[in-house]
Amino acid sequence: MAERFTKSMARNIYLGGSTFFILLFLGLTFDTMQAMPERDNRENLTESVANGKLLWEENNCLGCHTLFGEGAYFAPELGNVYQRRSMGNDEAFIGYFKAWMNAMPTNVPGRRQMPQFNLNDQELEDLAAFLKYANGINTNDWPPNVEG
Amino acid sequence: MKFQSQSAAMPYFIFALALFVGQIVFGLIIGLQYVVGDFLFPEIPFNVARMVHTNLLIVWLLFGFMGAAYYLVPEEAETELYSTKLAWVLFWVFAAAGTLTIIGYLAVPYATLADITGNGLLPTMGREFLEMPTITKVGIVVVALGFLFNIGMTMLRGRKTVINIVLMTGLLGLALFFLFSFYNPHNLALDKFFWWWVVHLWVEGVWELIMGAILAFVLIKVTGVDREVIEKWLYIIIAMALITGIIGTGHHFFWIGPPEYWHYLGSIFSALEPIPFFMMTVFAFNMVSRRRREHPNRAATLWALGCAVMAFLGAGVWGFLHTLAPVNYYTHGTQITAAHGHMAFYGAYVMIVITIISYAMPIMRGRPNGNSRQAQTVEMWSFWLMTIAMVFITLFLTAAGILQVWMQRVPESGQALSFMATQDNIALFYWLREISGVIFFIGLLTYIASFFVKGDAVEVAE
Ligand code: HEM
Ligand code: HEM
Ligand SMILES: [Fe+2]
Numbered sequence: 001m002a003e004r005f006t007k008s009m010a011r012n013i014y015l016g017g018s019t020f021f022i023l024l025f026l027g028l029t030f031d032t033m034q035a036m037p038e039r040d041n042r043e044n045l046t047e048s049v050a051n052g053k054l055l056w057e058e059n060n061c062l063g064c065h066t067l068f069g070e071g072a073y074f075a076p077e078l079g080n081v082y083q084r085r086s087m088g089n090d091e092a093f094i095g096y097f098k099a100w101m102n103a104m105p106t107n108v109p110g111r112r113q114m115p116q117f118n119l120n121d122q123e124l125e126d127l128a129a130f131l132k133y134a135n136g137i138n139t140n141d142w143p144p145n146v147e148g
Numbered sequence: 149m150k151f152q153s154q155s156a157a158m159p160y161f162i163f164a165l166a167l168f169v170g171q172i173v174f175g176l177i178i179g180l181q182y183v184v185g186d187f188l189f190p191e192i193p194f195n196v197a198r199m200v201h202t203n204l205l206i207v208w209l210l211f212g213f214m215g216a217a218y219y220l221v222p223e224e225a226e227t228e229l230y231s232t233k234l235a236w237v238l239f240w241v242f243a244a245a246g247t248l249t250i251i252g253y254l255a256v257p258y259a260t261l262a263d264i265t266g267n268g269l270l271p272t273m274g275r276e277f278l279e280m281p282t283i284t285k286v287g288i289v290v291v292a293l294g295f296l297f298n299i300g301m302t303m304l305r306g307r308k309t310v311i312n313i314v315l316m317t318g319l320l321g322l323a324l325f326f327l328f329s330f331y332n333p334h335n336l337a338l339d340k341f342f343w344w345w346v347v348h349l350w351v352e353g354v355w356e357l358i359m360g361a362i363l364a365f366v367l368i369k370v371t372g373v374d375r376e377v378i379e380k381w382l383y384i385i386i387a388m389a390l391i392t393g394i395i396g397t398g399h400h401f402f403w404i405g406p407p408e409y410w411h412y413l414g415s416i417f418s419a420l421e422p423i424p425f426f427m428m429t430v431f432a433f434n435m436v437s438r439r440r441r442e443h444p445n446r447a448a449t450l451w452a453l454g455c456a457v458m459a460f461l462g463a464g465v466w467g468f469l470h471t472l473a474p475v476n477y478y479t480h481g482t483q484i485t486a487a488h489g490h491m492a493f494y495g496a497y498v499m500i501v502i503t504i505i506s507y508a509m510p511i512m513r514g515r516p517n518g519n520s521r522q523a524q525t526v527e528m529w530s531f532w533l534m535t536i537a538m539v540f541i542t543l544f545l546t547a548a549g550i551l552q553v554w555m556q557r558v559p560e561s562g563q564a565l566s567f568m569a570t571q572d573n574i575a576l577f578y579w580l581r582e583i584s585g586v587i588f589f590i591g592l593l594t595y596i597a598s599f600f601v602k603g604d605a606v607e608v609a610e
C-alpha cells in the first residue's frame with residue numbers, strides 16, 4: 001500500500017465505517033420492526049400456534065426439514081406444506097397431517113426415514129396450527145412453486 | 149515459547165482436534181444417510197447426527213479460538229497470562245459441558261433432553277446450530293465471561309498491540325451476539341430475524357476479526373515483516389469486513405418475512421463481502437513474498453496461505469454465487485447452500501485454527517523451529533488431502549444443487565418434481581460427495597498422525 005496511506009488512516013476507516021454501519025443497521029432494524037405487523041401474520045398467532053412452535057423446536061424438526069428455506073436439506077420444505085396439502089381446507093389439512101405423523105416411520109428399506117414422535121391428538125393439532133400460521137407469513141412470494 | 153503460561157493453549161488445541169474427528173465421523177454418517185436413508189435408523193436419526201456434526205464444528209472452533217487467544221495474547225502483550233489456573237478450570241468446565249451435551253443428544257430423544265433440561269422455562273432449543281439445551285448455553289456464557297476476563301486482564305497489564313485489540317474486539321462481539329440465542333419469541337418471523345444476528349454476524353462479522361488477527365499474528369512470526377505494515381493491512385481488512393458484512397446480513401432477510409427493500413440492501417452489500425476475503429489473500433501472499441526470514445516451519449506458512457485462498461473461494465466466490473436476491477430466489481435452502489457452507493467454514497475457520505495450531509503446537513512441545521522435516525511432510529500431505537477433498541465435496545454438492553434447482557424450483561407448480569423425487573435423481577452426486585468425505589477423513593487422520601512422527605530436529609538456516 002502507498003506510503004501516504006498510514007496506519008492511523010486505516011484505523012479511522014475501521015472505526016468510522018463500522019460505527020456508521022452498526023448505527024445504520026440498528027436504524028433499519030427499527031424500521032423493519034415497524035413494518036413487520038403487516039407481514040408476519042401475528043394476528044393469527046394463537047396459544048395453539050405458540051405451543052406448536054415449541055413442539056416444532058423440541059422435536060428438532062428443523063434438523064431434517066427446511067422452514068422458509070432454512071434448516072436441513074434432507075427432507076421437504078414445510079413453510080408452505082399447508083398450501084401444498086390442504087387445498088385451502090383446514091379439516092383436510094389436519095386429517096392429512098395426523099395420518100402422516102402417525103404413519104411414521106415408513107420403514108421402506110433404503111428410503112430416508114422420519115421418526116415416530118409419539119405426539120397426542122392435541123399436540124398434532126397445535127403443530128398443524130403452527131404450520132398453517134407459518135404459511136401465512138409474507139415471504140415475498142417464496143418459494144417459486146408449491147414443491148418448496 | 150516466550151511465556152510459560154502460553155501453554156494453557158495446549159489442552160484447548162488437543163481437545164479441539166479430538167472434536168474435529170468426531171465432527172467428521174458424524175459428517176460421514178449423515179452423508180451416508182443421504183443415500184442409504186435407513187442407515188442407523190432408528191438408533192441415530194438424521195437430525196440427531198446432523199446436530200452432532202454441526203455443533204461439534206462450532207464448539208471445536210470455539211476451543212480453537214480460545215486456544216489461539218491463550219497463546220497469542222500473552223506473547224503480544226509481553227506478559228504472563230493473568231491466570232493460568234482459570235484457563236485450566238474453564239477448559240474442564242467447557243469440555244465437560246460439551247461432552248455431556250453430545251452424550252445427551254445421542255442417549256435420549258431430543259424431546260426428552262428438552263424436557264429434562266427444562267427447556268420449557270426458557271425455550272431456546274431446536275433452532276439450527278443453537279440446538280444445545282438452555283443450560284448448556286448458560287454454561288457457554290459463563291465460560292466466555294471467565295475467558296474474556298482472563299484475556300482482558302492480561303491485555304490490560306501488558307503491551308496493547310493492534311492484533312490483541314482486534315482479537316479482543318472479535319471475541320467480545322462473539323460473546324455479545326451469542327446472547328441473541330436466548331431470544332426466541334413465539335413470532336416465527338422475529339425469531340428468524342434475530343437468529344441471523346448470531347449466525348451471520350458471527351461468520352461474516354466478528355469472526356472475521358478473529359481470523360484476521362490470528363492470520364496477522366502468524367504472518368508476523370513466519371515472515372518477519374514489519375508490524376506496522378501488517379497492522380495497517382489488518383485494520384483495512386476488518387474495516388471492509390464490517391462495512392460490507394453488517395448490512396450484508398440482509399441477504400438472509402429476503403424470504404423470511406422482512407420487507408422487500410432488503411432485497412436491494414442485502415444484495416448490494418453482501419455482493420461486496422468478498423472484498424475483505426480477497427484482501428486477506430493478497431495480504432497473505434504479499435507478506436510471504438516480502439518475507440525477511442525463511443521460517444523453518446513451512447507447514448504453518450502453507451496453512452496460512454491455504455486458509456486465505458480457501459476462505460476467498462468458499463466465502464467470497466461461493467458466497468457471491470447465490471447472494472443476489474434474484475439468484476437466491478431459486479437457490480435458497482438447496483444443496484448450493486450446503487456447498488457454500490462447507491467450503492466457507494473449512495476455508496476460513498477450520499483452516500485458521502489449524503494454522504495457529506500448526507505454528508504454536510511445535511513451540512509448546514519444545515520445538516521452536518517447528519516439527520521435523522518428516523513430520524512437516526506428513527502434515528503437508530494432510531493439508532492437500534483435506535483441502536482437495538473439500539474442493540470436491542463443494543463441487544459435487546454444487547452440481548447436486550444446480551440439478552435440484554433445475555428440477556424442483558424452476559418449473560411451475562404441477563410440472564416441478566417433488567423434493568423427494570428430486571433427491572432420488574441426484575443420488576449419484578451424494579455418493580461422490582461421500583467418497584470425497586472419506587478422503588477428507590483420511591486427510592484428517594494423516595494430520596493427527598503428523599503429531600506422532602519423529603524425525604530430525606530442525607536447525608535454523610540463518
Ligand atoms: C467427511 C466430510 C463431511 C461430510 C460427508 C459432511 C456431510 C454433511 C451433511 C450431509 C450435512 C447436512 C446437510 C443437510 O442439512 O441436509 C452437513 C452439514 C454441515 N456441515 Fe458437513 N460434512 C463433512 C465435513 C464438514 C466439514 C469439514 C465442515 C466444516 C468445515 C462441515 C460443516 C458443515 C456445516 C456448516 C453444515 C451445515 C450446512 C448448512 O446448514 O448449510 N462439514 N455436512
Ligand atoms: C467465512 C465466512 C462464511 C461462512 C462460514 C458462511 C457459512 C454459511 C452457512 C453455514 C450458511 C447456511 C446457513 C443455514 O443453515 O441456513 C450460509 C448461507 C449463506 N451465505 Fe455464507 N458464509 C460465509 C460467508 C459468506 C459470504 C462472504 C457471502 C456472500 C458473498 C455469503 C452468502 C451466503 C448466502 C447468500 C447464504 C444463504 C443461502 C440460502 O439462501 O440458502 N456467505 N453461509
Ligand atoms: Fe450471511
